[in-house]
Amino acid sequence: MSDKNAANNEKPQALTETRNPRTMYIDRVPTRDAVKYFINEDMTISRAVEACAESISQAVEMVVGAFKKGGRLVYIGAGTSGRLGVLDASECPPTFGVSPEMVVGLIAGGAKALTAAIENAEDNVEAGRKDLETIKLSECDVVTGITASGTTPYVMGGLDYAKSIGAGTILLCCNPYGELPKTDILINPVVGPEVITGSTRLKSGTACKMVLNIISSVSMIRIGKVFENLMVDVMATNQKLRQRALRIVMEGAQVPNYIAEARLEEAEGDVKLAILLAKSDLNVKQGKIKLQQTGGVLYKALGEIDYE
Numbered sequence: 624m625s626d627k628n629a630a631n632n633e634k635p636q637a638l639t640e641t642r643n644p645r646t647m648y649i650d651r652v653p654t655r656d657a658v659k660y661f662i663n664e665d666m667t668i669s670r671a672v673e674a675c676a677e678s679i680s681q682a683v684e685m686v687v688g689a690f691k692k693g694g695r696l697v698y699i700g701a702g703t704s705g706r707l708g709v710l711d712a713s714e715c716p717p718t719f720g721v722s723p724e725m726v727v728g729l730i731a732g733g734a735k736a737l738t739a740a741i742e743n744a745e746d747n748v749e750a751g752r753k754d755l756e757t758i759k760l761s762e763c764d765v766v767t768g769i770t771a772s773g774t775t776p777y778v779m780g781g782l783d784y785a786k787s788i789g790a791g792t793i794l795l796c797c798n799p800y801g802e803l804p805k806t807d808i809l810i811n812p813v814v815g816p817e818v819i820t821g822s823t824r825l826k827s828g829t830a831c832k833m834v835l836n837i838i839s840s841v842s843m844i845r846i847g848k849v850f851e852n853l854m855v856d857v858m859a860t861n862q863k864l865r866q867r868a869l870r871i872v873m874e875g876a877q878v879p880n881y882i883a884e885a886r887l888e889e890a891e892g893d894v895k896l897a898i899l900l901a902k903s904d905l906n907v908k909q910g911k912i913k914l915q916q917t918g919g920v921l922y923k924a925l926g927e928i929d930y931e
Contacts, residue, residue, distance in 0.1 A: 636800065637771075637772040637773070637774070637798045637800060637801065638797070638798050638799060638800050638813070638815065638816060639771045639772055639797060639798055639816070639817060639821060639823050639827055640772070640820065640821050641816045641820070642816060642820050643664070643815070643816035643817060643818060643820065645660065645663075645664070646660050646664070646818045646819075649818065649819075660818060661818055661825075664815075664818050664825075664826060665826065665829060667814060667815065667826075668812070668814055668826055668829050668830050668833065669833070671797075671812035671813050671814045671815075671830055672812045672830055672833050672834060672837075674812065674813070675810050675811065675812050675834070678808055678809060678810045678811075679810055679834060679837055679838065681808050682767070682793050682808050682810060682838050683837075683838055683841045683842050683845065685765055685791045685793070685807065685808065686765050686791075686838060686839075686842040687842050687845045687846060688791075689763060689764060689765045689791060690725070690842065690846050691846070692763045693763055694761065694763030694764045694765065695724060695725055695726065695727055695763075695764045695765070696712075696725070696726045696727070696764075696765050696767065696838075696839065696842065697726075697727045697728075697729065697755070697758070697760065697764055697765065697766045697767065697785075698711065698712055698726075698727065698728045698729065698767050698769060698835070699729045699730075699751060699754070699755070699766060699767070699768055699769070699777075699778055699781040699782075700729075700730060700731070700768065700769035700770060700775070700777075700778055701730065701731035701732070701736075701744060701745030701770070701775050701777045701778065702731070702736075702740070702745060702823075703771075703823060703824040703827075703828045704769035704770050704771060704775070704778075704823075704828075704831060705728070705729070705730030705731055705736060705769070706730060706736075706737055707769060707828060707831050707832050707835060708728040708729070708730065708767070708769050708835065709728030709729075709730055709737060710728070710832075711726070711728065711832070711835040711836065711839050712726040712727055712728035712839075713728065714839075715839055715843070716858065717857070717858055717860065717864075718843075718854055718857065719843045719848040719849075719854065719856050719857075720848065720856030720857060720858050721843070721848070721856075726839060727758060729754045729755070729758070729781070731744035731745045731747065731750060731751070731775075731777040731778075732744030732745075744777065745775050745776065745777045745778075746776050746777070747776065747777055747780070748776045748777065748779060748780035748783075749780060750777055750780065751776070751777045751778060751779065751780030751781030751782075751783075751784065752780045752781060752783070752784040754781065755781050755784050755785060756784070760784070760785060760788065760790055761788070761790065762788055762789035762790050763790075764785075764790045764791070765790065765791035765792070765793065766781060766782060766785035766790055766791065766792050766793070767792075767793040767794075767795055767835075767838070768781060768782045768792070768793070768794050768795065768804075768806070769795045769796075769831055769835070770794075770795075770796050771796060771797045771798065771823035771827035771828070771831070772796065772797075772798050772823075773794065773796030773797075773798045773801070773803045773804075773811070774798075774801065774803075779804055782794065782804055782806060783804070786805075786806075791807050791808075792806040792807045792808070793806060793807065793808045793809075793810065794806040794808070794809050794810070794811075795810045795811075795831055795834055795835070796809075796810075796811055797811065797812055797813065797814050797823070797826075797827040797830055797831070798811070798813075799811060799813050810834055812830040812831075812833075812834065814826040814827055814829075814830050846918070846919070846920075847895075847917075847918060847919035847920035847921065848919075850875055850895065850898065850921040850922060851875065851922075853871045853874060853875050854871065855871060855875065855894045855895040855898060855921055856894065856895055857871065857894060859892055859894075868887065868892070868894045869883055869884065869887065871894050871898075872886060872887055872894055872897045872898055872901065875894075875898040875902075875921075876897075876898045876901035876902045877902075878901050882901060883897070883901065886898075886900045886901040889907055890907065890910075895914065895919070895921050896910050896911065896914065898921060899913065899914065899921060899924055899925065902925055903925065910924075
């Protein structure tokens with residue numbers, strides 16, 4: 624903090640609100656150059672996320688622990704951050720075959736805020752607490768606050784409430800400046816100032832989406848929702864997904880189409896069970912028992928090696 628700021632008792636400006644010297648005159652360059660500015664700035668995002676690998680890993684372990692206790696992963700955010708949380712949560716059921724209650728996304732201002740700005744919603748500290756109370760947050764859950772600046776009042780209210788009842792807390796932000804709230808885990812990819820000053824839907828939003836994708840996906844992998852790199856708990860709710868389920872059995876079990884179809888029919892559409900049946904001498908009842916014994920982890924049910 625500068626002497627001037629200290630004298631005026633001002634908080635340090637969030638990095639997301641500072642101007643980017645590399646894009647200062649983006650309004651007057653040729654279109655191709657403007658496009659390159661965006662591309663070049665976005666190329667720094669993966670490195671910023673990579674620098675947070677340890678804290679992201681800790682977050683995954685916390686979430687997996689919550690899942691094993693029957694807890695949930697809850698995202699809470701405002702504006703772009705809230706929409707990213709809702710997006711990631713909404714993709715988990717069709718991808719991993721989990722209930723919609725397992726990963727929950729909350730956004731300041733409610734469902735209307737998904738498609739329209741709700742004035743002052745992000746400034747409501749009390750609403751963060753109330754929204755978590757509404758979903759009956761418990762100490763078994765993990766709350767991930769998403770806020771590029773790290774200071775959004777709605778998110779701070781939610782995290783404070785989560786801490787007060789003993790739930791796990793994670794803060795995902797993109798700001799190395801200022802005083803951030805104390806949480807169990809801090810994930811803070813420093814992507815630098817935005818191409819357009821303060822527009823955190825850009826680099827900050829992309830970084831946050833990357834982190835959320837990793838947290839939810841690796842957590843699902845750790846609880847057996849993926850075999851090799853195949854989504855073996857996919858819900859085949861339409862023709863495209865039914866074809867995907869068939870391909871997954873063919874590839875996961877290394878069997879031709881007709882065998883994959885037969886095993887899927889035996890397993891009543893359960894992709895994971897169908898692969899187990901195709902790769903073993905087990906019948907349906909035995910296969911279900913085996914999966915139950917191994918916590919639904921297919922490679923363990925098959926007796927395959929652990930790489931850890």
